[in-house]
Amino acid sequence: MTNANPSDLVHSTIHRTDTGLTGRAPMFSDILALHGKWRANKPALVDNGQPISWAELDASANQVANALLASGRTKGDVIALLMQNGREMVEGLLGIAKAGMVSAPLNLSVTDEAIEAMIKDADAKGILTSSDQAIRLCSNKTIMELPLKVTCESNREIENWMNWGDWLKEQSQQAPDCRLEPGDPFNIIYSSGTTGQPKGIVHTQQTRLDWAYDLSIALRYHGNSRTLCTLNLYSNIAWVQMMCTWLAGGTLYLLRNFDAGDVLTQIETHKISHTAMVPVQFQRLLDHKSAAQTDLSSMQAMMSCGSPLHEELKARIFDRFSCGIIELYGLTEGVITTLEPEEIEGRLASVGRPLIGTDLCLLDDNDQLCPIGQAGEILSRGRIVMPGYHNRSDANQQCTWIDPQGRAWLRTGDIGKLDAEGYLYIVDRKKDMILSGGQNIYPADIEAVLVEHAQVRDAAIIGIPSKDWGETPIAWVEPKADTKPDTDEIMEWLNQRVGKRQRIRAVYLIDTLPRNPNGKVLKRELRDISTAG
Structure with a gap:
């Protein structure tokens, strides 16, 4: 323990109640503060090889919270993050939560227009960025008009942006006086990083905590977990690792990017016990030249999610890792199964x-x-389901089914079947959504760009199976009359105008897109044609 007065560490978030000797249920921030007290010198985070203790992490998160409040931000404000993995992003996420504000981590790979759309949709009151992202956004009027803009990791001043170190240096390391309630919004995870209308998935302090409690049991986390995180912290898969590890009091090893050789080295060197990756990452891990010689015996539990884990790859994982693999099917909105x-x-x-x-x-x-x-x-229904999409009553209505008992269920749009013992098998993904490398790709957003091409009358984007990515998008184009489109030119044109994850692999021409009597494009027929033979 540190020499600080224990009451100083947690006084602002744990309050007396009138429930006798039973204390008020702690929120996630309260649990982190208690780790800072009782696990003070144990590493909570290892970033780029540098360990950060629980006491240090809690104190730094408190500084971020106090800096947010000192800047005029108030409880309930949304703070966007556009950051590379690193200590600052972790401190930002935790500090936002401690201040009772709402974090909105944004996908780094989407277009500037998509970032602007999400920030507008969230009504963000500030943004925290890595320096490369700040430079990228300096010409964006919407972002430059935000009342709070902070950037880090910069060797030079960026005009109209506050420097991370200067922003924090005068702030107290004590917890802010902010009472957190279970129903307070905790974060917004955007399911679409695109030109279409964003869909922000809102979770509360309680739903996120319950989600972490339930997942930590299913994924076998414990106080001595050493978890390797290879995905950026805007990903809900990364949040699984972060929250489950820290709920249990373990240590998170955070990588800036994925490299199969480096991951193998990290597992062997640091005796990594837990990780979660998308199938293409496991594929590259097993295909690496060092995979057969690396000592992987420390691994206790691994999760695969984000896209289907094909049977062949699943079998290879069981052959190489003694712990096997826990396959997870789920949506950020709040449905999860595990095998x-x-x-x-x-x-x-x-x-x-x-x-x-x-x-x-x-x-x-x-x-x-x-x-x-x-x-x-x-x-799905249960305590981990989101209360709803941010400012999207239309989407909330579409995804809700009320059963005869009056209970609300979340519609996933995914098709599955159950066997006699209650095991779920996925038959088809959402009719339109493509899952590529663990990222959701929404065809309508790509189609909205593609139909702007001078020679395109109509278009349909579908996903086809990919050994590396799970699925990859391709385009079927119905040309305008009296035109002779060049498919390579169309693909190059489109890929220059969409986000990196949305880029298509091929363009095919068709005289008339197949449609049902109501005019809806029959994408299943296009998939059948695309995958025939």
Whole structure:
């Protein structure tokens, strides 16, 4: 323990109640403060090889919280983050939570226009960035008009941006006097980084904490976990690792980017016990020339999610890692199933059963419950489900089903079927959404750009199977009359105008897109044509 007065460390967030000897349930920030007290000298974070103790991390997060409040931001304000992985991003996320504000971590790979759209949608009152991202955004009027702009890791001053170190240096390391309530918004994770209308998934202090509690059990985290995080912290998969590790009091090893050789070295050198990656990362790990010689025996539990884990790759993982793999199917909105390694025999294609405390059902096209073995839309309910999308009453209504007992269920749009023992099998992903490398790609957003091409009358974007990425987008184009489009030119034109993750692999021409009587494009037919043979 440190020599600080214990009451000084947690006095602002843990309050007396009138429930007898039972204390008020702690929020995530309270738990981190208690780790700072009782696990003071234990590493909470290892960033670029540098360990940061629980006491240091808690104190630094308090400084960020106090700096936010001192800058005129108030409880409930949304603060956007556009940052590379690193200590500053971690401190930013935790400090925002401690101040009772709402973090909105943004995908670094999307276009400037998409970033602007998300910041507007969130009504952000400030932004924290890495220096490269600040330079990128300096010409964006919307962002430059934000009342708070802070950047870090810079060797020079950036005009109209505050420097991270200067912003924090006068701030107290004591916790701010901010009472957090279970229903307070905690973060907004954007499911679409695109030219279309953003969809911000809101979670509260309580739903995020319950999510971490339930996942930490399913994914076998504990106080001595050494977790390797290879994904950027705007990803909900990275949040799984971060929150589960820290809830249990473990240590998070944070990488700036993914390199298969480096990951193998990290596992062997630091005796990594936990990680979560998307299938393409596991593929590259196993294909690396050092994979066979690396000591991977320290690994206790691994999770794969973000896109389907094909049976062949799943089998290879079991052959190389003694802990096997826990495959997770889920949405950030709040549905999760997991397949435990001990249950995989005879169920290699399954994504398991619902997370503890979560219920599922499958509905047919008439919203009737599906019998065992029949495919239907997957719905979920439970304490980890989001309260709703940010400022999107239309989307909230579309994703809600009320059962005969009056209970609200989350529609996923994904199609699955259950076997007699309750194991779920994914039949199809959302009709339109493409899952590529763990990232959600929404075809409508790419289509909105593609139809602006002078020779394109209409277009449809679909995902086709990819060994590396799970799925990859391609385009089917219905040309305008009396035109002879060059498919390579169209692909180059489009890929220059969309985000990195949205770039398509091929363009195909078709005289008339197949449609149903209501005029809706039949993308399933296009998929069948694209994958035939």
